[in-house]
Amino acid sequence: MDNSETHNQRIATMTFTSVYPLYLKKVEKKGRTKEELDQVIAWLTNFDEQKLQELIEENATFEKFFQQASLNPNAHLITGVICGYRVEDIENPLTQQVRYLDKLVDELAKGRKMEKILRGT
Structure with missing residues (x-):
């Protein structure tokens, strides 16, 4: 993964x-x-179904999406490798938050138990 400012900006402007x-299909x-x-997304962001749908309908960028999120206090417990980089070592906060979400979706797709995905909460 490219840690450049260009890469971080591309993630911020991605909707x-x-x-x-793509997450849903996966x-x-x-x-x-x-x-x-949706439960995994709600755990990470504290968005209810209505708020999530609003953000989808307004075509929110990841920057706006995570600005409005109230990140779960246990999000720091999300560790592991995504795209060849350790999630916990990503320095840009927004890029790290997007990768947290990617990691949770990967865990869900791999059949991990929900209680483990939600870090026991």
Whole structure:
């Protein structure tokens, strides 16, 4: 993963709306549900279903998405490798938050138990 400012800016301007269907396809392909995906997103961001839908409809960028999020206090417990880099070592806060979400979606798709994905909360 490129840690350059260009890369971080590209992530900031990417829309959640464009990525959400890819997340959904990934988890459904592995036998998980939209409800489980939304539960994982809600755990990380504290968004309810209505707020999540609003952000999707307004085509919110990841920057706006995470500005409005109230990140779970246990988000720092999300560790591991995504795209060849350790999530906990990513320096740019927004890039790290997006990678937290990517990591949670990966764990869901890999069949990890929900209590483990949600870090026991």
